Amino acid sequence: MNLESIPLQAFLIVSSVLFCIGIWGLLNSRNAVRVLMSIELMLNAVNINLMAFSSYIDNNLIQGQVFAIFVITVAAAEAAVGLAILLSLYRNRVTVDMENFNLLKW
Amino acid sequence: MSIAITTQFICFTVLSLVVITGALGVVLLESIVYSAFLLGGVFMSVAGLYLLLNASFVAAAQVLVYVGAVNVLIIFAIMLVNKKEDLKPINDIKSRRIISTSICLTLLSLLIRVDLTNVWSLSSPQTSIGEESTIRIGEHLFSDYLLPFEVASVLLLMAMIGAIVLARRDVMSKDISTGLPVDQELIEKSSEPLLTNKN
Numbered sequence: 001m002n003l004e005s006i007p008l009q010a011f012l013i014v015s016s017v018l019f020c021i022g023i024w025g026l027l028n029s030r031n032a033v034r035v036l037m038s039i040e041l042m043l044n045a046v047n048i049n050l051m052a053f054s055s056y057i058d059n060n061l062i063q064g065q066v067f068a069i070f071v072i073t074v075a076a077a078e079a080a081v082g083l084a085i086l087l088s089l090y091r092n093r094v095t096v097d098m099e100n101f102n103l104l105k106w
Numbered sequence: 107m108s109i110a111i112t113t114q115f116i117c118f119t120v121l122s123l124v125v126i127t128g129a130l131g132v133v134l135l136e137s138i139v140y141s142a143f144l145l146g147g148v149f150m151s152v153a154g155l156y157l158l159l160n161a162s163f164v165a166a167a168q169v170l171v172y173v174g175a176v177n178v179l180i181i182f183a184i185m186l187v188n189k190k191e192d193l194k195p196i197n198d199i200k201s202r203r204i205i206s207t208s209i210c211l212t213l214l215s216l217l218i219r220v221d222l223t224n225v226w227s228l229s230s231p232q233t234s235i236g237e238e239s240t241i242r243i244g245e246h247l248f249s250d251y252l253l254p255f256e257v258a259s260v261l262l263l264m265a266m267i268g269a270i271v272l273a274r275r276d277v278m279s280k281d282i283s284t285g286l287p288v289d290q291e292l293i294e295k296s297s298e299p300l301l302t303n304k305n
Contacts, residue, residue, distance in 0.1 A: 005111040005114050005115065006114055006115065006118050006158070008226055008228065009221050009222055010118065010122070011155070011159070012217075012221040013218055013221055013222075014122040014125060014126065014155070016214060016217035016218055016221060017126055017129075017214065018125060018126065018129050019217070020210045020211075020213055020214040020217070021126070021129040021130060021132075021133055021210075022129070022133075023209075023210050023213065024133060024206060024207065024210045025132065025133030027202075027206040027209075027210075028133070028202075028203065028206055029133065030193055031138055033138055033142075033180060033183055033184055033187065034132075034133070034138060034141060036180065036183075037132055037133075037141060037142070037145050037180060038132070038133060040145065040172070040176060040180075041129050041132060041133075041145075041148065044148070044149065044152050044172075047152070047168075048152060048155060051155075051156055051159050051161055051164060052159060054159075054161075055159040055160055055161065055234075056226070056228050056229070057226060057227065057228060057229055058229065059160075059229055059231070059233055059234040059235065060229070060233040060234070060235055061242070061246075062161075062235070062239050062242055062243065062246075063246065065161050065163070065164050065239060065243055066243055066246045066247065066251050068161075068164050069164060069167060069243070069247075070254060070258060072164075072167055072168065072171050072172070073171075073258045073261070073262065074258075074261065075171075075172075075176065076171050076175055076176055076262070076265075077261055077262055077264075077265035078265075079175075079176045079179055079180070080179065080265050080266065080269040081265050081268050081269050081272070083179055083180065083182075083183040083269075083273075084268070084269035084270075084272035084273035085272055086183060086187065087183065087186060087187065087272070087273045088272050088273060090186070090187045094189070095189075095191060096187050096189075096191075097191065097193055097194075099193075099194065099196065
């Protein structure tokens with residue numbers, strides 16, 4: 001790949017924007033499913049970062065790609081457990097509104 | 107990847123535009139179902155970005171795991187919990203929006219400043235292994251990353267068992283605390299909410 005073609009900064013800026021959109025969604029969503037989707041967006045932003053660095057800075061050993069695979073694994077586990085918790089919450093409270101999940105509030 | 111520079115630029119621009127507008131749609135759209143399908147589009151475009159970065163194996167894993175598993179799981183969860191409900195209005199929603207948006211914009215400006223001002227020590231393109239990355243990932247996974255690889259398999263097993271335990275319905279005939287018979291209906295049909303009377 002010709003490294004002069006796309007600068008590394010372009011990938012980093014895309015991933016920064018994606019990460020901030022994810023944080024905004026995490027803070028502002030009222031639907032619990034959308035909160036999980038925002039977490040997935042943030043994990044994807046981190047993965048883009050890892051892949052960009054692995055391709056531009058460590059393009060012989062590509063340890064960043066191995067890291068990205070582990071992040072994908074953990075994200076899949078997180079999504080499965082998160083959605084199971086969500087179903088269980090919905091079974092108990094019959095809502096997915098984040099404002100109603102206040103059992104731990106003192 | 108051996109495609110022309112202009113093609114790479116066009117692909118990168120289109121893919122990043124799709125990623126960012128799709129992500130905005132995911133967090134901003136009113137309907138959660140549209141958000142879930144847009145999320146699938148975002149995942150596919152991120153896989154395209156990986157292909158631009160010479161990572162065909164991770165791109166395939168992204169499509170298989172994210173689009174094939176996580177997105178389908180999210181759509182199933184939406185199907186199971188998709189009940190129309192009127193959200194209670196929040197009093198200080200405006201100040202919350204302002205605070206969270208300003209936090210996000212500050213973080214974004216900080217990150218972009220770091221991206222643009224830092225001097226990255228780029229390696230020379232001659233050392234790039236290009237299309238052989240899949241072989242190299244396999245070598246890594248079975249030599250220096252062997253322990254994390256095995257731990258990841260244990261983690262996936264634990265997540266699978268945990269998800270089953272958390273999401274399965276009660277099959278006991280009597281409630282332990284009250285002694286009343288447990289109704290085995292789907293909760294989408296009819297069931298008394300258990301904890302909603304508390305507040």
